[in-house]
Amino acid sequence: MAAGLRRALCPSWIPVSQSRLMTSSVMSAMTSELRSLRLLQEHPRVLHVQLHRPSKRNALDLHCWRELVQVFQEVSQDPECRAVVVSGAGSAFTAGIDLGELGSLLAALPAQDAARRAWALRRHILEFQESFSVMERCPKPVIAAVHGPCIGAGVDLISACDIRLCSQDASFQVKEVDMGLAADVGTLQRLPKIVGSQSLVNELAFTARVMRAPEALSCGLVSRVLPDKPALLEAALEVAAAIAARSPVAVQGTKVNLLHSRDRPVSEGLQHMATWNMAMLQTEDIPKSVQAALDKKGPEDVPFAKL
Structure with a gap:
C-alpha cells in the first residue's frame, strides 16, 4: 500500500466519541459505557468495532451480546458511517461464548415446569441471535478481520458479515457439539450458504474439527489470507475505505x-x-x-x- 494511503487509513487509533464519526450525544454516551467492545476510527467514514476482552481471548459475555446490538443499531442510522470492520484484541479473534456466563444464565432459568423454562430459554436464544442478525441487516457492509482462533459463536458472528478476511494463523471451529448442543445463533443457517460444500459444513458441525486458514480460503469462507495481524487489519481497512469511497x-x-x-x-x-x-x-x-x-x-x- 502506498505510504499516503497507509497514513490515511492507519492514523493513531482514536475513540469514536472523539472523532467525526457518530457525534450525537446518544452515541457518545453509549460509547463511554461499552465494556466488552472498543470503537475505533482509522478512516473518517469507517467504524472499527473491536472485541475487547483480550485477557479472556475475547469470549463473548452478556455485555458483548447486548453491546453489538446497540452499536449496529446506531451504525445503521449513522449517515457518517459507510463501512464497518470487526476484529479482536489480543491473540485471538474470539474463544466463543463465555461458558461461565452461559452456565449462570442456565442456572437462573425459572424453577417452574418445563414449558415455562423452555419459553424463557427461547427468549434468551432469540436475543443472542439478534446480536449477529443486526450486523447482517445493517445496510453498511461489515468486514470481519479474523486472526488466531475463531471458535463457536465466533463462526456465528463472521457468518453474519459481508466480507471475511483472515491472517495465516487464523483457525475456525464450530465447537458447539463438543459442548453438548447444536449451534443456535446462525452458523447452521448461514454457513451452508457461504461454503460451497454441504458435506464440508456437515463435517465441521458434526465433528467440531478445526479448519485452518488455507482450507477456509479454498472453501470460500474467507476471500483473502494475509501474512499476519497487522497486514490483516491494513487490508481490512483498505477494503473498507474502498467501499466508503463509493456512492x-x-x-x-x-x-x-x-x-x-x-x-x-x-x-x-x-x-x-x-x-x-x-x-x-x-x-x-x-x-x-x-x-x-x-x-x-x-x-x-x-x-x-x-x-
Missing part, C-alpha cells in the same frame, strides 16, 4: 438486494431489484460517477452526499 446509495442498495435475493428465487430477486431501482436510479450519484469516469477520476474524488 452510499449504490453500496447500501447492493447489500440490501444481495441479502434479499440470497434466500429467494431469481425471478423474485429481479422483481425486487426493479422496484428498488425505479427509485434509486434517480440519484444524483449516477451523473457524478459518470462524470468522474469521463474525467479519469476515481470514486474517492467524488463528493457523494451522506445517506
